[in-house]
Amino acid sequence: MSAENVKVVCRVRPLNDKEKGEGGIICVKVPEEKTIQLLDGGKKSAGDDRTFVFDRTFDWNCTQRQVYDFAARPIIESVLRGFNGTVLAYGQTSSGKTHTMQGVIEDQEQRGIIPRMVNTIFEGVDAADEHIEFTVKVAILEIYMEKIRDLLDPSKDNLKVHEDKVHGIYVGDITEEYVTCEQDVFDIMRIGQENRSVAATNMNAHSSRSHLVFILSISQRNLHDLSVKVGKLYLVDLAGSEKVAKTGAAGSTLDEAKMINKSLSALGNVINALTDPKTSHVPYRDSKLTRILQESLGGNSKTCLIITASPSSYNEAETLSTLRFGWRAKQIKNVAKVNQERSVEELKMLLEKAERTIEEQKGRIRLLEETLRTNGITVPGGISKAPAAEAAAAASGMHHSKSEKTFSKPPKPEEEADEESEFLQLMEELYQKKAELKEQSEAITELNRHVQSVNEQQKTVEAENQILVNRIADLSVTCEQLQYERQEQLDTIQQLEASRKAVESELKVLQDSQKNLLAQISEKDKEIDSMAKAGAVPTIPEDRVADMPKVAAAGSSEIAKIREQLLGQEGASASEELAGSTDAAAAGGELSKQMHELQKFKLSALAQMEQLKKQNDDLRKGVYGKGDGAWAKEREAMLADMQREQEQVADLKVMLLEERKKAEDLKEMLKDGERPLRRKVSQLDRNLEQLTIMYHKLVSQNSGLKVECQVNDKKIQRKEQRIAQLERNLKEAKAKYEKLLQQCANLTNTVEHMYRTGTIAGMAGMGAGGAAAAGAGSSAGGGAIAPGSARRANIARPLKGGSHRVRRPTQAREMGEGGEGDESPFRGGITTITEEGDADGGDAADPEKRGAGA
């Protein structure tokens, strides 16, 4: 983990038509891979202050792939290894930021950094080992007028930036979509793009006036040891960095431009602070942009800044400012580290390893016991585990430093000394194991804490889940209510439709009957007219002819027939009369006979007429039941009724139209009401799904952890019991050991006494030498034991039959741990056995050496 500079890459786009039209000429030069020169006013020279060196400089001939391979590929590869990564595009409007970051997604050649990175991610996922499980999430946000908007859910338009130890800096409540393939990401990008704020300025008609941040989280879980690595990738397309005046913005667009300028100048201030050794405070909190990019600039991230520039002399000032910005940013140093969590499995493996080592040590202790036995040092019954107990006791003094761990030993033969040193080594190892065990138990405690925090998280998630469930239930109720109301409205519409149809059919019937009546009326009128004309017949009186049109339809045809007959006959008789009058002289009595006949016929016809009239009257009365003139009234009444009914029908029509309109409005309202509701419900469904997944994950993790804890607790318990047992054994062994020492000392006393008193012949010289050595602490007499040697010996010889005691340096006692009352000579510091009252213990003599002296 070492600090590395932010990588800065410069890209200059080709001169565009607008710039050519404005008479702009190329004012930049890329003399070599890493250098860019800004020519002075388009002249062919550039001063030193206008020459900049970056990690790489690309001119207008470069391809999207070249930029990606140099600027972004190493970053995505790091993200796949668990690092955080950031790629930022900075430059004036229309300088090629979006072209570089996004390009044309569908075009393999022209696609920019984001789609290429997405491609590399899924290639990496496909190529990874089978036991690595990947989870990729995408979020897109926009910082516009110092507000963070969620582009995957535009209703979240003022998100907050949070910071904690676990997640670092993050945007709270942002929508994160899980993706499983490239296309998923592209679909999400399209949605984000649609929601992005765009305002036109004269710099670039479709210039984006907001900062776009695309966040990809890649989590890798190792299914073998369950460790998790999480790499976060921030891809940032900043808003145009041109001067406000040049944008030609005014009014709300001016405010907007100022705001954008504010966040960009905050970015500049952060970079200045980071690169100025005198400044200690970095103003990350001055804008939302710098707050989000806190880790990317001077933090835990591998970062690449791509500065984009126009080559036109028209944009010279902006290009110079962009190059200066990039140059400053190049001084920033980041310290990136892999974001990895130690899994329970890993800790478990460590524990198991420690246990295995303890088992090995136990085996060695057993071996050692055997060695002790074979060398005549009895390991008393019941304390066969004494060495282990000693080891445990030694281990319990784990806070001693290695240098402090010097163990005293009684004078013994050489092989005993070797064994003892082996024993001590063993104990030292045991001490280390105990330390490891302590570490493990600390890890378990840590795990318990982790379990607790997971439990708390789970509770929070459950509570949130419950809130969401409640909200969903509320929404479902509202939805149901709306659906019920909608159904009611539909029913009303159906009813109205039915009544409309009924009214229409009634109307039709009425119209038909009206038509019939009108037809009848016109028929009657015609009849009346014709009858009126027929009034010329002398035998029919005028008043009767006037009545004729009122005759009912049933008798009218008969009447007409008879009338025709009458007319025909009368016409004939009239002509005959005429002929008779003109030929009167010739006709004579024949005429009067015919006249008589005609008169008779006329009378009978009149009688028939009379009868018919009567019939007609009867008929009329039968039909209408009313007298003359009532028919006209009836007709008027009918017409009035018809009129009324027509009016009613018209009213009904109006009502129907109104109802229809209401229904349409209602439908619209329902549609309008349903749309956000549906969106909300689907969003909530998505959230719920994610939460449920999280919840299940946490539950399974939690239960796994609980089981782990239980197992570990049991192991610890067993180990503690074993340690306690070992400590007990050690105490017993120590007591026996001291007893043995006592016996040994007594024996030595007795032997020396015997030497001195001459009980053992031939040993007097040695006894004298020994006595001399004992008395003077020098080599006088026997002279075999050097003072230094005597001083080094841990067990002093007993004096003149006097008693001896085991003395432990105060410091050693103070440094002992967990072994109160433990008098083991193997614990803490030098233990010496001296004569009583001999603080120095320097007069001790090694029996072995003594033996040699003799």
Ligand SMILES: Nc1ncnc2c1ncn2[C@@H]1O[C@H](COP(=O)(O)OP(=O)(O)OP(=O)(O)O)[C@@H](O)[C@H]1O
């Ligand atoms: N290197 C390039 N090669 C060819 N065309 C380019 C290059 N860079 C940019 N362009 C073209 O220039 C125009 C403006 O570029 P782009 O939209 O990427 O600018 P921008 O800096 O993102 O602007 P804004 O600040 O408005 O977002 C686009 O039509 C783009 O295709």
